[in-house]
Amino acid sequence: MVKYKAYPEYRDSGVEWLGKIPTHWICTQIKYGYNITLGKMLQKNKSSSKDELKPYLKAQNIQPTGLDLSIVDNMWFSPEEKNKLLLKNNDVLISEGGDVGRSALWQGELVECYMQNAINRARAIKGNSPYFLNYWMVYLKSADFINTLCNKATIAHYTAEKVETSPLLLPDSDEQLRISLFLDHETAKIDKLIEKQQQLIELLKEKRQAVISHAVTKGLNPDVPMKNSGIQWLGKVPEHWVCISLKHIANVIDCKHITAKFSDIGIPVASIGEVKNWFVDLSTAKLTDRKDYLTLIDGGRKPLVGDIIYSRNATVGEAAIVGENMPDFAMGQDVCLIKIKQKATSEFILYTLKSIVIAQQLNLAMVGSTFKRINVDDIRNFSLAIPPKNEQDFIVKSLMYKLEKYDRIISNALAAIFHMQERRTALIAAAVTGKIDLREWVAPAKQEVEEPQETTA
Numbered sequence: 001m002v003k004y005k006a007y008p009e010y011r012d013s014g015v016e017w018l019g020k021i022p023t024h025w026i027c028t029q030i031k032y033g034y035n036i037t038l039g040k041m042l043q044k045n046k047s048s049s050k051d052e053l054k055p056y057l058k059a060q061n062i063q064p065t066g067l068d069l070s071i072v073d074n075m076w077f078s079p080e081e082k083n084k085l086l087l088k089n090n091d092v093l094i095s096e097g098g099d100v101g102r103s104a105l106w107q108g109e110l111v112e113c114y115m116q117n118a119i120n121r122a123r124a125i126k127g128n129s130p131y132f133l134n135y136w137m138v139y140l141k142s143a144d145f146i147n148t149l150c151n152k153a154t155i156a157h158y159t160a161e162k163v164e165t166s167p168l169l170l171p172d173s174d175e176q177l178r179i180s181l182f183l184d185h186e187t188a189k190i191d192k193l194i195e196k197q198q199q200l201i202e203l204l205k206e207k208r209q210a211v212i213s214h215a216v217t218k219g220l221n222p223d224v225p226m227k228n229s230g231i232q233w234l235g236k237v238p239e240h241w242v243c244i245s246l247k248h249i250a251n252v253i254d255c256k257h258i259t260a261k262f263s264d265i266g267i268p269v270a271s272i273g274e275v276k277n278w279f280v281d282l283s284t285a286k287l288t289d290r291k292d293y294l295t296l297i298d299g300g301r302k303p304l305v306g307d308i309i310y311s312r313n314a315t316v317g318e319a320a321i322v323g324e325n326m327p328d329f330a331m332g333q334d335v336c337l338i339k340i341k342q343k344a345t346s347e348f349i350l351y352t353l354k355s356i357v358i359a360q361q362l363n364l365a366m367v368g369s370t371f372k373r374i375n376v377d378d379i380r381n382f383s384l385a386i387p388p389k390n391e392q393d394f395i396v397k398s399l400m401y402k403l404e405k406y407d408r409i410i411s412n413a414l415a416a417i418f419h420m421q422e423r424r425t426a427l428i429a430a431a432v433t434g435k436i437d438l439r440e441w442v443a444p445a446k447q448e449v450e451e452p453q454e455t456t457a
Helices: 079-085 130-142 145-150 160-165 173-218 290-296 346-353 356-365 376-380 389-432
Strands: 010-012 020-022 026-029 034-038 052-057 073-077 091-095 103-106 119-124 167-170 226-228 236-238 242-245 250-254 267-270 286-288 308-311 319-321 335-340 383-386
Touching: 034 160, 073 079, 091 130, 103 130, 119 130, 119 160, 130 145, 130 167, 130 173, 130 389, 173 236, 173 346, 173 356, 173 383, 173 389, 250 376, 267 290, 286 290, 308 346, 319 346, 335 346, 335 376, 346 356, 346 383, 346 389, 356 383
Parallel strands: none
Antiparallel strands: 010 020, 026 167, 034 119, 052 073, 091 103, 091 119, 226 236, 242 383, 250 335, 267 286, 308 319, 308 335
């Protein structure tokens, strides 16, 4: 495996956390290499006859993978604002709010577009490379410089002034271009490998769901007599199974629609972020005081062992069981509580809730264009096929055994993605801080997807 060489000579950068830099590089601030402009405040109404309704970008359009233009809104701009805020090819867009410090290159994806004040625009001056700056911003964010500067304990803002005074290492323009081309080439290879792993994960998840769906609608005995369920998405089910609505085998209780006060100490509140695994996970749950806790659990809403917390907003359909030895906690907003009656087991119902049968019913019942949600009555009316309780237990044990293989491969793929993302970050950091000398690098005649080269200084 080829190793990159370091520069022949280094000097102190004058910035402690940047350390030493190549002797001929300049340590400066972003404002000396790029003009920074903040977008305009949202203007919903026309204030002048000269105002025009134009498309604009906001922080949500800047994603870790680049620009997401699936939703582009419009607002009013004056002629002066249009002249000042029109995006041009190779502008670097840097999020001022939201996930501060994310960056992306604008490359004329829309014929005409402007920006809101949740975005700072960096435009290259003095022959500097916008591509180099974009990679530099990736480095600043990964080094946690931006989050520390913006104090994420409060509402973070990476203001134009903060962008301007952020440190910047600059080689000459030719070297900036060479570094950018190298990173384009190498990160593209890594991204292709990551994409393959992501495709594998999606395929495994589909197969996993298919295994679950077959088990909870057809059972495990291929020779058992079948009957028509009379329900389109259930189809034929074992003759001795009962087709029933969820409300007949469980109490489905909506959350309290109040906003609890959160603090650093108190009682956990489980919402959509806590129901992504098999069991409810309170490790990142917000905490509330006892007064709000008692309000949240009022009316039979206290989660008990074996209950299921079900997400009905945003990440609709995520669900998890309340495990044993869990501390007292309450339901937050956006979820509901499913209390299973004696006819069914929590594990069998949870598998059913994760099946294609329920996914089809969800798709028909969900409302909302941007943020999906489902009404509690629709959840109560989910159609299920229920076998005798001893058969439920047998199906659950069989699924746990069969799905372990899929879960293990998915876990390995996720670990591989994490490793590749770390290498991608390390490669960018090494290149833009001068730890590796790329002045003689030449792009291969043919790009091949292979394991990226190892970075060493």
